[in-house]
Structures are given as structure tokens and as C-alpha cells.
Amino acid sequence: xxxxxxxxxxxxxxxxxxxxxxxxxxxxxxxxxxxxxxxxxxxxxxxxxxxxxxxxxxxxxxxxxxxxxxxxxxxxxxxxxxxxxxxxxxxxxxxxxxxxxxxxxxxxxxxxxxxxxxxxxxxxxxxxxxxxxxxxxxxxxxxxxxxxxxxxxxxxxxxxxxxxxxxxxxxxxxxxxxxxxxxxxxxxxxxxxxxxxxxxxxxxxxxxxxxxxxxxxxxxxxxxxxxxxxxxxxxxxxxxxxxxxxxxxxxxxxxxxxxxxxxxxxxxxxxxxxxxxxxxxxxxxxxxxxxxxxxxxxxxxxxxxxxxxxxxxxxxxxxxxxxxxxxxxxxxxxxxxxxxxxxxxxxxxxxxxxxxxxxxxxxx
Ligand code: MG
Numbered sequence: 001x002x003x004x005x006x007x008x009x010x011x012x013x014x015x016x017x018x019x020x021x022x023x024x025x026x027x028x029x030x031x032x033x034x035x036x037x038x039x040x041x042x043x044x045x046x047x048x049x050x051x052x053x054x055x056x057x058x059x060x061x062x063x064x065x066x067x068x069x070x071x072x073x074x075x076x077x078x079x080x081x082x083x084x085x086x087x088x089x090x091x092x093x094x095x096x097x098x099x100x101x102x103x104x105x106x107x108x109x110x111x112x113x114x115x116x117x118x119x120x121x122x123x124x125x126x127x128x129x130x131x132x133x134x135x136x137x138x139x140x141x142x143x144x145x146x147x148x149x150x151x152x153x154x155x156x157x158x159x160x161x162x163x164x165x166x167x168x169x170x171x172x173x174x175x176x177x178x179x180x181x182x183x184x185x186x187x188x189x190x191x192x193x194x195x196x197x198x199x200x201x202x203x204x205x206x207x208x209x210x211x212x213x214x215x216x217x218x219x220x221x222x223x224x225x226x227x228x229x230x231x232x233x234x235x236x237x238x239x240x241x242x243x244x245x246x247x248x249x250x251x252x253x254x255x256x257x258x259x260x261x262x263x264x265x266x267x268x269x270x271x272x273x274x275x276x277x278x279x280x281x282x283x284x285x286x287x288x289x290x291x292x293x294x295x296x297x298x299x300x301x302x303x304x305x306x307x308x309x310x311x312x313x314x315x316x317x318x319x320x321x322x323x324x325x326x327x328x329x330x331x332x333x334x335x336x337x338x339x340x341x342x343x344x345x346x347x348x349x350x351x352x353x354x355x356x357x358x359x360x361x362x363x364x
Pocket of ligand 1: 040198199200238239
């Protein structure tokens with residue numbers, strides 16, 4: 001059984017919309033007492049809807065009363081990944097479907113009267129932002145091709161916003177049999193506001209405009225509705241989903257120590273009530289939990305290489321035996337050719353397949 005403690009004092013508002021171009025809304029969200037999240041499905045023929053629905057349903061079932069530990073929260077995400085992966089394998093039309101997921105899960109200890117911490121989870125390019133004291137910044141780091149270019153300094157933030165391949169994700173639920181999940185443990189701080197959203201919002205509305213809309217709308221539901229409206233006004237090329245979470249109770253903000261040390265806030269400019277934006281994506285990850293059993297994959301490739309090597313040696317020995325034993329033959333097979341081609345072939349399997357979900361935004 002899941003732990004059960006008093007729900008945290010949160011005020012949550014959510015909104016989702018198909019947008020102005022797509023026929024289907026493949027996004028899904030959850031806005032429960034102990035878990036909130038946004039999932040952005042990908043894959044044609046309604047498959048994206050299936051994937052994001054499985055993710056949200058699994059979270060509701062497994063984390064509806066919170067999670068006792070970060071590991072249990074991650075386990076639920078891994079379970080969702082497995083469910084989507086297996087569903088896709090069992091249905092030809094859903095092959096290759098996947099979904100992003102960003103979520104906040106209350107760490108509910110049965111011994112505690114009230115939960116004081118939660119974990120932010122992320123896989124893919126949906127985002128979680130934190131707004132505090134008139135400032136906003138991203139907490140999650142996108143798993144996307146463009147984010148990798150940004151991280152290596154190959155392109156700028158401005159170039160990233162219009163990059164033709166900005167919608168390719170490098171990690172998603174359901175694409176492989178296992179998944180790596182990024183996690184950040186955070187305390188409930190009274191007055192904090194969190195924004196969870198799909199890329200339909202951030203592709204149409206830049207961070208400054210998002211901050212302005214959040215600043216102008218005190219009520220979370222009105223803020224969510226307003227953000228979706230702005231995304232549609234700016235083009236609405238994708239589905240847009242927004243969850244806004246206001247923390248009503250919790251420890252006082254401590255910006256100099258404790259669990260907030262990993263957030264490097266910029267100084268608030270003297271521009272009245274306007275929210276400034278720190279969009280530096282290079283946040284440290286508090287606790288990344290690797291789930292991928294890489295050792296198994298390496299063993300599989302290693303075994304293949306070993307097998308090919310044995311075959312190559314036997315082939316070489318047999319070739320040499322006949323070549324040396326029958327000098328009348330004018331054109332013996334070159335052993336060098338056999339060895340090199342045979343051994344080099346399986347090493348191509350080592351390449352990671354992180355971009356298999358690149359169909360995320362193909363127009364349906
Ligand atoms: Mg999207």
C-alpha cells in the first residue's frame with residue numbers, strides 16, 4: 001500500500017487545448033492532490049494519445065497517494081515506460097509511440113503528519129519552471145537534440161527557438177524497454193509557484209512572455225487558461241497543456257542554503273512587479289537515477305563480437321590449412337579480408353538509439 005498522509009496545501013489549475021492546427025490532442029495531464037504532471041504523446045494514428053494516457057493513468061494508480069521515496073516514484077515512471085513499450089509492441093499501428101513526462105510527486109511519509117518535500121520528475125522536452133519572489137527559472141533540462149546543441153555551445157538560445165529540428169526528443173517513455181529518469185527533490189516553500197507545460201507552450205511563447213502572464217494572473221486556473229490562450233494566439237501549431245501549482249504552506253524561502261543551493265537566482269531588477277527570467281539550462285541534477293541496464297546490452301554486443309571473432313579465426317585457420325596444404329592453387333583467399341570484415345560488423349550495434357522518437361511533432 002502507498003503511504004497516506006495529509007495532502008499538502010496546494011492550489012492547482014490546469015488547462016489543455018488541441019491548438020489551431022492539429023486534429024487531435026495527444027497531450028494529457030494529471031492534477032491530483034499528491035501528484036501533478038504533463039505528458040506529451042507522440043506517434044501517428046492516435047498512438048500519441050494512448051501513450052500519454054498510459055503515463056498519466058499509471059501515475060494516478062501508483063502515486064495517487066504520493067510516494068514514500070524517490071525510488072518508488074521513479075519505479076512508477078519506469079512501470080509506465082514498460083506499459084507503453086509493451087502496448088506498442090503488441091499493436092502494429094502503435095509501434096514507435098512514446099510520450100514525454102514532467103511531474104511533481106509528493107514525498108508522503110506515513111510517519112509524518114504533513115509532507116514537506118516532493119520530487120520533480122522529467123523525461124523528454126516538457127518542462128517544469130519555478131517562480132519565486134518575482135523570478136522564474138527552468139528546473140528541468142530538456143532531453144532534446146537542440147538542448148544538446150545548446151549545452152555544447154553550438155547554438156544560442158535565440159537560434160534554438162527557431163531551429164528546424166527543435167522538436168526532436170532524445171529521451172521519452174515507451175521508446176525503449178527501460179528509461180532514465182531525471183529527478184530533483186525540493187521542499188515545499190510557501191509562496192512558490194510551479195509551472196508544468198508541454199512544448200506547445202514554450203514553442204509559441206518565450207520565457208519572458210510566460211513570466212508576464214503568470215505575474216498577471218494570481219489564480220492558478222486563470223493563469224493556466226491565459227497561457228494556453230496566448231499559445232493559440234501566437235500560432236497554436238501544437239497541442240498546449242499547462243499545470244500551475246501554488247504552494248500555500250511550507251517552510252520559509254531560504255535562498256542561501258539547504259535544498260535550494262542548486263538554484264542560482266539572479267538579482268531581481270527594479271522593474272516593478274515584472275518577473276525576470278533566468279533561462280540558463282545548465283542546472284545540476286540533484287539525483288539522477290539511472291535505470292538502463294547498460295551492462296546487459298554490453299554483454300549482448302560483447303557476446304556477438306566474441307562469436308564473430310571465433311568464426312573469423314576458424315575461417316582463417318581452415319583457409320590457411322588449405323592454402324598451405326595445396327600449393328597448386330593459384331589464388332588463395334586473403335585471410336586479412338576475412339578477419340577485418342567479420343570483426344568490424346557488430347560494433348555498429350553500440351550506437352545509442354536515442355533519437356528514434358523523432359516523429360514527435362509530425363503534423364497529423
Ligand atoms: Mg507537443
